[in-house]
Amino acid sequence: MxxxxxxxxxxxxxxxxxxxxxxxxxxxxxxxxxxxxxxxxxxxxxxxxxxxxxxxxxxxxxxxxxxxxxxxSNTSFITIFDSIYPDNLREIYDPPVILYMKGNVEYLRNEKMLAVVGSRKADQYTETMLNIILPDLLAEGICIISGLAKGADSIAHRLALKGQTIGVTGSGFQHVYPTSNQQLYKEMAAAQLLLSEYPPYIKPQKFHFPMRNRIIAGLSKGLLVTQAAVKSGTMITVDRALEEGRDIFSVPGSAVDPLSEGTNSLISQGAKLTVSAKDILNEWSI
Incomplete structure (x- = not known):
């Protein structure tokens, strides 16, 4: 080029x-x-x-x-033609032509990427389970990817700050969304990696988030689902991950909790029941 x-x-x-x-x-x-x-x-x-x-x-x-x-604005970019552009992402349907970046671009060379997705209403159960699961994954060099939303995304990113984490946004970097994640954005821009297919000046729009989710699924080797309703953006991301042949790991939950309906349903359909890092590490022969 x-x-x-x-x-x-x-x-x-x-x-x-x-x-x-x-x-x-x-x-x-x-x-x-x-x-x-x-x-x-x-x-x-x-x-x-x-x-x-x-x-x-x-x-x-x-x-x-x-x-x-x-x-x-301290923003760099890569194109689909650059060698550092991840092969997993390049091979999906509709891969982003350009990605804007803040932070450590070398994270894109990590082939062990796990996406963590779940409800924006995720509660203490998600935090408890991710506190159990993520530390051993981070110790093995697995990079945690999520979407910087409220709830499960924010919990996953904060826990992963001790290792490697990539946040994929649905807007340009000048518009932090949600605004409650301002400090998390700053920490990740300084020491982790932020990605967006939108130029810095672009404001968040509702249709941006399904597009963001295809990048999360595309980058990952597998997808870990915490709490999620049956009909939710999380499950749309799962569908996209399945289309791309990614592994699906699901944290089981209470049968009477609406936020566990999606994860329990995934397990019944063949997703890997996940309650510890070993469930993922063994699946990946790590």
Missing amino acids: TDRFRKKLLYLHYMNVLTNKQLLTWLRVDPGFEQPLSTPPAHIKLTPAQSLKLQKNLSAASYLEISAHLTH
Whole structure:
């Protein structure tokens, strides 16, 4: 990948005009990225709003301004063509063309990644079980991935600060969501790794979070589910992980707790019942 190619790709991505699928289509039909940015390949059907926004943005900022903005915000980026881009993620359906990053990019070289997902309403039971399960996994060099949401995500990240943890956000880094995680964001940006497929200035939107979840599932070797309702965003992430052939580990819970309905259901469908680190380490022959 030439420097010119890389600059054009960042410039186009930073505008946030095309969808990720449209960018992938562009790169497939025009692998040399020779088409002028003002005139996407015919295979890409832009809406009138997209066309107007593209023309407006092409004259709004230069590549140097975008680069300076990233540098000023201490944000780096990688593309799908870079060697450090994880193979697991590259191979999923609709892999992100660009990932923006804060923190230790070397974590992306870790092939032992476990996603931890669960309810935003997760209670003391999740904290208790993750306190039992995670320390031995971290001691074996397993990197914990989650989505920096309230509840299970936040609990997992905080417990994993003693090892390696990656937070995948559903917004640009200038917009911490939820705001209650401001301090966690700062700690992870300083000593762990934050990832987003959204440029720093992009605010969180409802549809961003299912897109974020595909990255969480894509990066991971397996998915550990704590408390989750049967119908929830957590279970959507599980479905995506199953589509990508990831291992599913599930923490059992009380039969009368609605937040255990999802995890108990997964176990009945073949997920690995998980109450200690050994359940995961043995499955992975670690």
